Amino acid sequence: MAVAAHILAAVDHLNLRYIQALDDLSMEGWLNSFSPAADSAYVCISEENDRRGLPLALMLDDCRARLEDRVTFVTKIWAGTFQPYRTRHFVQRLACEAREEGLCQAVSNFSVTLIQEDGTARLLTTGVYQDVISLTEAGAFIKTRRAVYDANVLPQYFVYPI
């Protein structure tokens, strides 16, 4: 079933809000990309674990409370400990399908460049977002996002979600 143009626009707008928030190092903005529902979720998992059916993730926030706890960790508990860095995210929607009323399912490619204090940039990883998106009058919000990253051996640790 074809997806209406205004829905595609809402999904794209959501993806852009999401990467803009992360590139601005705004964990609040990241959190605000998710649906306020208690079961909204974010899972960041390696391609290897995903392909082999291994459940372990790099970040596993399976409820809204966990998403909020991740914001607390990055902005308060870890503040001043990790090496400062920022990112440039690029996102490209590949597919979008309508599901039951008010929901759609989307797949997008992403790539993340990590930039150190001195401006040195390196590719952190590429990957695929597998999403269930909630469509509301206020716009599109992530119900669940599974970020499957390609760098099975990550080139370095990182702190912010991708």
Next chain:
Amino acid sequence: MDMPGDQSVAAKAAWPLIWPRKLNQIPKEVFVSPGLFEAELKTIFHGDIWHPVAHAAELPNPGDFKTFSLGRTPLLITRGADGKINVLVNSCTHRGTQVEMCAAGNRKEFECPYHRWAFEISGELIGCPGMSEFSPDFDKSRYGLARLRSAEFLGVVFATMGDNTPALAQWLGEDMIRAMKVILGDGRLKLLGYQKVRYQVNWKAYNDNDGYHAGLLHTAFRLLNWQGGKGAQFMTENGHMSIMAELQPLRNVGFLKDPSLITFKGQDPAKRASVLELFPIGVMVKHLDTINIRFAIAHSHDCTEVHYAYFAHQDDDEEMLRHRTRQASNLLGPCGMISMEDASIFQRIHIGSFSPGVAEFQKGVKDPYALPVDVAQNDETGQLPKWEYYRRLMNFQRAEI
């Protein structure tokens, strides 16, 4: 004990570094020297020492394999049709071509693509095209994939390239065997998955985590009242150490909206946390219900790759599996709630070590000229026997004064 020091005469000649007389001082040069790393490869990574390279739960079925590295030597670890685990060199016995490229999988046999030599899962050579025209003394039975000596304890597969490595139980010692039992239970584990990352740090700094830093670097430890202080450290004279922490009961002081993540469903509160650091870079950790083995690869003087492997127990029910998965995913890895900070200091140690002088150990030092006897949970002296072992192994001489 016997020291395999003879091999490191070359190291001594190439590295006339004089070690400080005080046992709590480590020359920073050892963290940043590319030439020293070459000597360490020979003496330590390819020498008379056991290295954890896999857990049996990573290879549950015949035909399962994983690739790994011991220093720069590529390994192919397989479970043969007979159910036994083989630690092989991932290099064709013909011209040395890498045989298997994947990180893990299941095969009926291995085939080198170059000249189609085929090998059994357990490493024996099956056959090669044109064999009737090989040299008259070619003996097929001598051309299986090279095999490392290996031994297993609680499912952990250890391998060694040395000719004189002592028996595994002797090399581990009673204290480390006890720590492994606390961490791995009966060893009947189930693989939950991996977090793999490269750190820009020397392997000796990667595996130098002390009891002193735990409540200081790791803010969450403090916030969650995990700063026990009860417990003890155990060291062996061949460089191993373990910390058995008796942590205080967990107290969520309100900053976590989902404290279910850090609940402890296990049976024995005294065993809420244990860390085992086997010389040189084998780490096993149990924290709450998270069971973690860190298989590490020393790639170079400035790059250490760590495969954090997480496990459940084979007898876990669905609820326990889910609990272990969400706790393990968020607690101890490179982005973990109480371990991200370790990752964050590795590269800073490396950058800072390009400077003259020594790294100091102070907390718990009673006599700087003697190895510690009693080490409390929050002391950093637990690292000193390991450093003394390393110094003797690499044949560095201490200063006279």
